[in-house]
Amino acid sequence: MRLQSTIFCDDVCNEEKMYFRKRGRVEVNDNKLYIKKDSSVTTKTYLNLFDMDVWNRYTGMESWRLRLILSGVGKICLFLWTKDEERKMQEIEFNTENEMRELTVLFNYRLKGFLGGKIYYKVEAYSDVVITEAGYYTALIERRVIYISHIICTYHRKEQLLNNIKKLENSEFYNPKSILYKRMQVIVIDNASELEERTDHNIFLLHNSNTGGSGGFLRGIKEVRKRTGFGTTNVIFMDDDVEFMMESFYRLFALLSYLKEEYQKEVIAGRMFRMDKKGIQYTAVEIWNEGHLIHIGKNMDMTETNHLLEMNDLIGEYSGWWFACFPMGFVKENDPLPFFLHCDDVEYGLRHGGSPIVLNGIQVWHETYEYRQSPIIKYYDTRNSLFVNEYYGLRNDKAIIFQEWKAAISESHLSKDWITEYMIIQGFLDYMKGLSWLKKINSEIYHKYMLKQKGMKWRNAILWRYAAIKFKGKYKEK
Numbered sequence: 001m002r003l004q005s006t007i008f009c010d011d012v013c014n015e016e017k018m019y020f021r022k023r024g025r026v027e028v029n030d031n032k033l034y035i036k037k038d039s040s041v042t043t044k045t046y047l048n049l050f051d052m053d054v055w056n057r058y059t060g061m062e063s064w065r066l067r068l069i070l071s072g073v074g075k076i077c078l079f080l081w082t083k084d085e086e087r088k089m090q091e092i093e094f095n096t097e098n099e100m101r102e103l104t105v106l107f108n109y110r111l112k113g114f115l116g117g118k119i120y121y122k123v124e125a126y127s128d129v130v131i132t133e134a135g136y137y138t139a140l141i142e143r144r145v146i147y148i149s150h151i152i153c154t155y156h157r158k159e160q161l162l163n164n165i166k167k168l169e170n171s172e173f174y175n176p177k178s179i180l181y182k183r184m185q186v187i188v189i190d191n192a193s194e195l196e197e198r199t200d201h202n203i204f205l206l207h208n209s210n211t212g213g214s215g216g217f218l219r220g221i222k223e224v225r226k227r228t229g230f231g232t233t234n235v236i237f238m239d240d241d242v243e244f245m246m247e248s249f250y251r252l253f254a255l256l257s258y259l260k261e262e263y264q265k266e267v268i269a270g271r272m273f274r275m276d277k278k279g280i281q282y283t284a285v286e287i288w289n290e291g292h293l294i295h296i297g298k299n300m301d302m303t304e305t306n307h308l309l310e311m312n313d314l315i316g317e318y319s320g321w322w323f324a325c326f327p328m329g330f331v332k333e334n335d336p337l338p339f340f341l342h343c344d345d346v347e348y349g350l351r352h353g354g355s356p357i358v359l360n361g362i363q364v365w366h367e368t369y370e371y372r373q374s375p376i377i378k379y380y381d382t383r384n385s386l387f388v389n390e391y392y393g394l395r396n397d398k399a400i401i402f403q404e405w406k407a408a409i410s411e412s413h414l415s416k417d418w419i420t421e422y423m424i425i426q427g428f429l430d431y432m433k434g435l436s437w438l439k440k441i442n443s444e445i446y447h448k449y450m451l452k453q454k455g456m457k458w459r460n461a462i463l464w465r466y467a468a469i470k471f472k473g474k475y476k477e478k
Contacts (some may be wrong), residue, residue: 001142001257002041003050003064003136003138003208003254004050004135005134006134007047007136007361008028008131019047019048020041020043022035022039022041023039024036024039024040033130034129034130034342035074035125036125037127038123042122046360049081049119049120049360051359052064052109052116052119052356056116058260058263059143059258063138064107065105065107065134065136066119066134067103069103070103070129070134070278072096072125072127073126073127074093074125074127075126076103077090077124079119080119080121082114089111089112090105100130100132101346141450142258143258144259145257146253146256148184148233148236148253148256149184149185149230149234149235150186150235150238151187151188151354152186153213153216153219153239153240154192155216155240161195161240164289165188166246167246168184168203169201180404181252182202184249185202185227185232186203187204187223188204188205189208189216189217190206191208191215193207193208202230203314210444210445211340212447213339214338214339214443215340215444217237217336218335221335221336234327234328235327235331236324237321237324238321241366242364242366243365247269248361248362248363251359251362252359255268255359256325267326267327267356267357268319268356268362269323269357270319270364272360273366288327318345318348318349318350318356321345334348334352339438341377342381343381343384343387343388346385346388357369374451376423376447378423378424379426382405382423382424383427394404405428409425409460412424420455422459422460425464428471432467
């Protein structure tokens, strides 16, 4: 089975250094790589490194093969890269000038006295070289048969959603000649009820009331549970406004197929990237720091190779629903909390427990946190993060909680943003009503009610003092 393809380019990202490094004249055309005479290409990049450590730890694999379909005259060098050093491990010359041929390079986890690391290769062209296909393979039989249910919750994002559905329909999961055929079903929950419903070719687009992201994903979960004939083994939760490479799904499928039994109940987390004028960035969003839910942007330039090893240290305790894959056994028994927006994925991941599995190339591109703020979002961030922290005992110092809440209010007050100030106060008040209150309310109706609220300076002044008195009384703070 193919575990990982070498990606030469993709419409999602036009940053060449995410795919390969070049010397001389190198071009990509029609998904083929053209390396002119006396030029070279290296795959020491985020998308094309092969992580032996991840594959060995979670699957037990110890040997692989690099397979290329190419023509021309040149040399392939295989390199091992670890935190401590970098070394050329193999060197093979080829001469296939007149036709396309397959070239295979075998390697294993214990390379010349080294244990583990990451693999990349370099192609040096003595004549013009064309590579039509390249990737890493295993000869092992898949450990289990995988069927993925892919849930997308959408609300007023018609164009991007339909583009993503089309990309999925054109993938190997819908190609009758592929081993992946019919191994994925896509369930789209339309909270705006504006798209045309469909139930064909393993794609189901269903209308739903606006119960927010958590309510939409819950509806999707219920649909997965009903469709027992499909045989779901794993469930992907994905936002409607992301962009993705199909290679991410192929790598995920391969990894799931070979997981050792002790890891088959774990979550596989997709990383989240952003692209802006500063280039391609990896952003760690909603990471737990000393038991406190915070939002941070790591802002690592992922075209720089010195950041690739550092990235593996940024593994949180949950996986964001921009792209997260849970085992069906857990999804079958667990509903997300009715948070409407934000922190539902945090809580769900914490409930599952453990640290998610991550693999380079399994990721999406997504608008980051700082660009998605609004007063109503501030309400949900305030309320839901407090619920999560208290429920899991992550924030027990009530004095600090109170001071941070006051500081957030003061920030909005000084900028005369009365509506945001009100939302922060109301979020705090609703948090003190407890999870039992949250589970009783109609989230759709309450969301509409909150959207109608207006911030008034005099009302906020009264309300925040009331909230402070109530908080101190409830927690006996002096």
